[in-house]
Amino acid sequence: MSAGLQVRGLQKSFGGIIVADDINVDLAPGARVALIGPNGAGKTTFSSLITGKLTPNAGEITLDGQDIRPLGEADRVKAGIAKTFQITTLFRDLTVRDNLRLAAQERDGRARAWFKRADSWAEVEREIDAQLAAFRLEALGDKRVSDLAYGQQRLVEMAMTLMLKPRVLILDEPAAGVPSSDSHLITDAIERLPDDLAVLIIEHDMKLVFRVARSIIVLVNGRILTQGAPNEIAADERVRDLYLGARHHD
Amino acid sequence: MTRLMRIPFAVEALLIALLVIAFFAFPYNLAFVTRILIMVLFVLSIDLVLGFAGIATLGQAALYGTGAYAAGLFAVHVTAAPLPGLLIGMVAGAALAFLSGLVLLRTKGLTLIMLTIAVAQICQEVANKARDVTGGADGLRGIRMEPVLGLFEFDFIGITAYWYVAIVVFIVFLALKRLAAAPLGLSLRGIHESPERMLAIGAPVYRRQVLAYTLGGGIAGIAGALAAQVTQLVSLEVYSFTLSAEALIMLILGGTGRLWGAIVGVVLFMTVHHVAASADPYNWLFFIGFMVLGVVFFLPGGMIRLPQALLRLGRQR
Numbered sequence: 001m002s003a004g005l006q007v008r009g010l011q012k013s014f015g016g017i018i019v020a021d022d023i024n025v026d027l028a029p030g031a032r033v034a035l036i037g038p039n040g041a042g043k044t045t046f047s048s049l050i051t052g053k054l055t056p057n058a059g060e061i062t063l064d065g066q067d068i069r070p071l072g073e074a075d076r077v078k079a080g081i082a083k084t085f086q087i088t089t090l091f092r093d094l095t096v097r098d099n100l101r102l103a104a105q106e107r108d109g110r111a112r113a114w115f116k117r118a119d120s121w122a123e124v125e126r127e128i129d130a131q132l133a134a135f136r137l138e139a140l141g142d143k144r145v146s147d148l149a150y151g152q153q154r155l156v157e158m159a160m161t162l163m164l165k166p167r168v169l170i171l172d173e174p175a176a177g178v179p180s181s182d183s184h185l186i187t188d189a190i191e192r193l194p195d196d197l198a199v200l201i202i203e204h205d206m207k208l209v210f211r212v213a214r215s216i217i218v219l220v221n222g223r224i225l226t227q228g229a230p231n232e233i234a235a236d237e238r239v240r241d242l243y244l245g246a247r248h249h250d
Numbered sequence: 251m252t253r254l255m256r257i258p259f260a261v262e263a264l265l266i267a268l269l270v271i272a273f274f275a276f277p278y279n280l281a282f283v284t285r286i287l288i289m290v291l292f293v294l295s296i297d298l299v300l301g302f303a304g305i306a307t308l309g310q311a312a313l314y315g316t317g318a319y320a321a322g323l324f325a326v327h328v329t330a331a332p333l334p335g336l337l338i339g340m341v342a343g344a345a346l347a348f349l350s351g352l353v354l355l356r357t358k359g360l361t362l363i364m365l366t367i368a369v370a371q372i373c374q375e376v377a378n379k380a381r382d383v384t385g386g387a388d389g390l391r392g393i394r395m396e397p398v399l400g401l402f403e404f405d406f407i408g409i410t411a412y413w414y415v416a417i418v419v420f421i422v423f424l425a426l427k428r429l430a431a432a433p434l435g436l437s438l439r440g441i442h443e444s445p446e447r448m449l450a451i452g453a454p455v456y457r458r459q460v461l462a463y464t465l466g467g468g469i470a471g472i473a474g475a476l477a478a479q480v481t482q483l484v485s486l487e488v489y490s491f492t493l494s495a496e497a498l499i500m501l502i503l504g505g506t507g508r509l510w511g512a513i514v515g516v517v518l519f520m521t522v523h524h525v526a527a528s529a530d531p532y533n534w535l536f537f538i539g540f541m542v543l544g545v546v547f548f549l550p551g552g553m554i555r556l557p558q559a560l561l562r563l564g565r566q567r
Contacts, residue, residue: 051450077452089450091443094436102440103451105433111453112461114434164451 343471
């Protein structure tokens with residue numbers, strides 16, 4: 001039994017189309033793994049299989065040695081697997097603090113309390129302060145999410161997800177839609193994530209991937225083409241042809 | 251309004267003042283004011299379900315009507331003491347909401363709306379067919395209420411009825427106000443805004459929607475029970491589609507998702523109805539229609555937002 005998330009022989013097909021084919025992935029605590037591959041390679045499908053949105057046809061998924069396949073989406077979050085969405089998904093009409101509060105109260109299992117004010121748990125409020133400070137969002141706590149810039153919303157989503165105290169964090173294209181002038185905010189935030197957290201980054205932005213990932217998995221047609229350290233991947237002819245080809249040939 | 255909220259017990263004091271003023275201002279219309287209060291309670295139940303949790307419904311009358319029949323039958327066959335009857339009405343409304351909610355809340359959007367209407371229609375048909383129990387189309391008669399707490403007799407002017415209803419509405423309003431600011435209220439708003447995100451922070455969305463629908467059913471049940479006890483009659487009308495639809499219009503007029511919106515909307519709608527219908531009994535709905543259009547186009551947050559909107563307009567000038 002090993003710590004972290006283990007995926008063994010994961011298989012998924014829609015009708016005759018195989019979208020995940022014998023995928024094996026290990027995410028130990030502290031891992032920074034990037035999942036790259038051309039459009040339609042099955043990256044988001046893979047993430048959905050982990051979070052429980054999709055059910056695999058075969059294969060094993062364990063978290064700290066415990067089989068999580070019987071768990072539904074919400075229960076997998078409780079078990080410690082959290083994600084941010086490809087398109088930022090937040091409570092837009094609520095304040096930044098309320099967004100973080102919602103995550104904390106689900107984590108602590110007191111979301112059905114109806115008599116005390118939601119902001120009256122002093123310890124959680126301090127936690128929110130600390131989390132906002134970690135993402136340099138202190139000044140925006142009482143603003144509505146819909147009033148923030150997209151890059152800031154991205155950070156709020158990461159901050160909110162961290163409030164869940166996950167052990168595995170899946171970032172689905174964290175830099176997508178963020179103007180390049182703000183993308184360093186995202187990279188910085190990813191670099192400052194807790195050391196013991198296992199992070200899986202699904203990303204198109206190669207600059208970001210090579211900066212934050214310590215290991216890269218290349219997915220093509222639902223199958224792992226290769227897997228290794230960033231310099232190995234960058235040197236791999238097949239990957240260059242397939243993925244970086246266009247840029248390297250001209 | 252927000253500044254007012256910060257003063258301790260400001261809301262409570264304002265509510266009590268309004269209830270006392272209404273009592274002395276309309277001595278000959280107490281029955282009408284009482285009906286308004288019952289309607290406020292009913293609209294509050296829709297606000298909890300639709301305004302907070304975002305569950306689209308056009309069949310809240312099913313829960314109201316069931317509360318009314320339960321309290322009425324309880325008064326006729328078991329005891330005519332008002333408070334136990336109120337409890338029975340609440341439990342009946344909540345029970346039907348829970349059972350129907352288990353099925354209804356598997357759906358959403360238009361399907362959900364149609365199913366909520368269907369539940370109310372089925373209830374109406376059952377009440378119609380079960381003539382021996384409910385009195386069918388003649389209505390359930392023979393409800394004679396005992397004094398409230400054995401002390402306050404229901405009088406023919408409606409003084410006891412008014413205060414009885416007023417106190418119940420007051421208590422439920424305060425409870426809902428606490429709920430709105432508490433974790434549960436926040437989580438219902440979260441479900442309204444993004445069920446997907448709620449699921450992704452580990453919230454059992456479906457179960458929480460069933461909870462909200464059940465709570466709403468309990469409140470609608472109380473409203474129905476009050477109506478049955480105060481008017482001493484339950485007719486098939488309690489299940490009518492018109493009741494659900496009008497209540498929804500009141501909520502939209504006042505403003506969804508905020509408790510004062512329910513009060514403002516009901517008072518406005520019923521007053522306009524009362525005045526306009528006596529001036530022009532055929533075309534009063536025309537006037538209501540205009541108001542709804544005006545609110546939807548110019549005040550999407552409901553009449554509750556009127557002061558803010560006027561302030562903003564004034565500042566622009």
